[in-house]
Each structure stands twice: as C-alpha cells, then as structure tokens.
Amino acid sequence: MLLYQRDHSRQALAEHYRIVDALALREVGRAEALMREHILTNRDVLIRALGTNRLGAAAQVPGSGGQLLSY
Numbered sequence: 001m002l003l004y005q006r007d008h009s010r011q012a013l014a015e016h017y018r019i020v021d022a023l024a025l026r027e028v029g030r031a032e033a034l035m036r037e038h039i040l041t042n043r044d045v046l047i048r049a050l051g052t053n054r055l056g057a058a059a060q061v062p063g064s065g066g067q068l069l070s071y
Contacts, residue, residue: 008045012038
C-alpha cells in the first residue's frame with residue numbers, strides 16, 4: 001500500500017525545509033508551530049490512507065514494531 005502519493009511527499013519535504021529554516025534562524029516558536037502542523041497534517045493523511053486499507057478496522061503501521069492502529 002502506498003501511503004503517500006507524490007504530492008504528499010513534495011508537501012512534506014517543503015514543510016521540512018520550513019522547519020529547518022525556522023530552527024536555523026532560532027525561531028523556536030515558529031519551528032514548534034510548523035512541526036505541530038506538519039505532524040497533524042501527515043497524521044490525517046496516514047489515517048485517510050489506512051482508511052482505504054482492506055484490513056478492516058485495524059491496520060499495521062510500518063515501523064511501529066507490529067503494533068496495530070485502530071480507527
């Protein structure tokens with residue numbers, strides 16, 4: 001299952017650059033806000049992707065050590 005489409009990958013990379021730029025400028029408040037936004041946005045993308053999974057009510061999350069994510 002492809003969790004991230006090319007558009008999502010490009011958006012995530014752009015978000016990473018903005019976070020790194022804020023950190024380089026020592027704008028910690030801005031970096032924190034950008035990181036929180038990045039996490040929430042990508043959480044939603046992941047949940048939507050898992051929602052289309054054919055496993056039913058739970059899906060195994062790669063890199064989670066075999067834990068299941070229920071939704």
